[in-house]
Amino acid sequence: MNDAAERAEEVAADSAVADEVGHVPGGVTAEGELVAPVLPKGLRRVPRGVDEVATEHLVVNMGPQHPSTHGVLHILLELDGEEIIAAEASLGYLHRGIEKLSEHRRYAHIGTLLDRADYLSGIHTETAFAMAVERMLEIEVPEKAWWIRCLLAEVNRIASHLVWLGTFGLDIGAMGPFLYCLRDREQLLDILETVTGARMMFNYVRPGGVLMDLPPETEPMIRKFLSTFDKYMSEYDELLSGNEIFLRRVKGIGIISPETAVAFGLTGASLRGSGFGWDVRKERPYGIYPELDFDIPVGSVGDCWDRYVVRMEEMRWAAKLTTQLLDGMPAGDFTAKVPRVLRPPAGEAYAAVESPRGELGVHVISDGSDKPYRLKIRPPALYNLAVIDEVLPGYKIADAVAIVGSLDIVLGEIDR
């Protein structure tokens, strides 16, 4: 805890620097009194974006073709030398209109589209959508279906976090961890392929249950992976967590206070890294999560290091959850009796799951026909990314890369 106190001091010093640099709007009255800035809670400055016309600072386009933008993210940076004055995300390079397309697909066909929204954790998006439809149709999902869903969700969570860990290492400049992570993710993708038939675009979780039962070879495959998982985690720890350079690059960098995190609607590990222990699996329990035994790792300061530690711990917990789910897998039906064409009654439902990136919600509005009248995905990564307008100013270019990496964004989900 001495460590935490030390870091809190660093944080205080850092915000003092921010004051000196003058990012905090406010003023001085005629009497010489400081006037506090009139801003919403958790903000230091008005996020007015980047002034592209000004010439005093260097405005650079980080992306859309840039090695560390996790897809096709485009960040406008206003630089004063190496220091960032203002930042803004310019999105839409991967906008495929999934929400509009969903209005023209029957319920059974939408899973295919949703897989392509968050392509690293398709099971979660599918589950959220299936839950929303089940709520409207009032379908009772068999217990085994939920066990399978949660099992695959946790396997998918580890796979997704491994991609995050690898790319985060790349962002910091270490190329090794990336390939180590992909080596281990490959095993998980093999498991998912054995169960669902696809490596990433599963279309496996259907309203009412899942597509098919777990094949018998799944359990030994998962157990084989879990038996080596601790060894893998210690490898990552050796490569990154214990590295002095890495620690210098992430500790005290990109501090998001709990107020800022809540103001910008952060969820998932980005919110928990700021010390706000809110997890959909605990607070809005779904499936069989209430029956499982797990903890929510929470950070303290809200810097990149905290988000890193929270995600690493989440991976360890996901592995433990996977063991519990394998041990307790019941027998029974894997899907409920569902009509061939789903026609939910007019109405609406919102269902949220804890995806690797945060609260992933699907809001479905039905008019009684076989197609949704409106389908809205609540993209956790979009809200997580929005915070860069507030957090990046005052840091260096290299920190921008680290901060964006620590937020774990997936552009497919942000742009939809």
Next chain:
Amino acid sequence: MLPDVTALNRVLAGVSGAKVLEEGPGVVCRVPFDRVLETMKALAGEGGEFDMLVDLFGTDTGEAIDLTWHLRAFGKDQEVYVRSFVPYDAEVASVWSVYPAALYSERETAELLGVRFPGHPNPKRLLTVDEIGSFPLRKSAAIRERADYARPGVRVTPKEGGDADE
């Protein structure tokens, strides 16, 4: 999880035309579109303590845009939906000063549904290009049907009643 309707009514007493109903996904505060900012301030302030905007989206009902703000109070563990019918081409005050999370969602809603949010500090397009020419999520903006893909030499059979690949 669901907030108390009478308590919410008390919070929204100062907002004229606000109604608290139990419908749809939970508890919905139906407010006139020119009172949205006022509503948000009341809900975020004393008695409401809704501190996070979970999501903002709009639905084209055919007569107006039905905007939905999904709010959450962490302390009380409650969720509420604020809804407002916005006539086409009407303006709704930006709520970013109460909920900064609305900054990006408002830009998205503005370009996809054609609702303007005066007061937004950076009202650029977010997802689509300037040349798009329509508001894609409005019901009037049809996606291309199968027949639209017909080119000379390519025979496309339109399906009965279906506008998507089966």
Next chain:
Amino acid sequence: MSPYLEVLLKALAALGLMLVNGVVLIYMLRKVLGHFHLRLGPMRVGWHGTLQTIADVVKLLTKEDFNPSLTDKALFVVAPFVVFVPSFMAYLALPFHESLKFADLDNGLFYVFGVLAIVPVGVLMAGWASNSKWSLIGGMRATAQQIAYEVPLLLSVLGVVLIAGSLNLAEIVRTQQGLWLGFIPRWYIIPQFPAFVLFLIAGLAELNQTPFDMSEAESELVAGFVNEYSGMKFAFFFLAEFSNSFIISALAATVFFGGWLVPWYPDAPAWLCAMVFLIKTYVGIFVLMWIRGTLPRIRIDQLLAYGWKVLIPASLVWILVTGFVLKAVA
């Protein structure tokens, strides 16, 4: 033989060595990094990909010599050579054996550092002339970094110069002959180990190698100052980078590891000495690649702070310590 012809032949030999080295090192880098990263590296062209580099060189040679339209033409074309030529010149001072030297320079050590100090000028030229913001930032970073790290690099070898009493690289090697206690080679690595650590760190920075690859930090600046370069001009930057890592490794071998001397075999023939020198150098390069494959990248302000506030004072203190000890022994 006319002295001019001799000089020309020596220069051609150095150029040939440099090019062959480049080809070998590129292949080695790919293979070494590949195996560190659980990959195989190139496997298709030739046996275990041995011809891959040749294929790449042919590709680079036949590529269009492309100049982006808004660049500063003259500087853009000159910059690769300003980077390439110093590293070629530095080869001339390296002694491979008593009888295998391109030039026997009395101030060889300073000569090498002197010509290598021209490299950042070329890098800055490339960054500026590219008319690209990322290139410019890369060029600025490279200059700031190399100025900060050239000083400790030079200071770190001064301890050895004090002991050897010469700046001549061949003379430094000669003073390392013999054994301590009958079995420990009299290499300067043993009395000057802290200096070697300083040399290694400063050398990594001088080479723009991970963890100090600021100027071409891939995840930050895309490719830094070489962003707009392609084809053969790009290849010159690449070649200079590899030959610089050869030079720094060769310097380390010469100054700290007894150069061409074969331990426990004082009467080794010339060819064996040259082989041993190359092996020592290549082991050094392997260590550089090892570091490259493992470590993350430090941040530019941390790097500069480390250079000015830690490395320079530490190397000055070490020179003082060496001086006092030498005085006390004498």
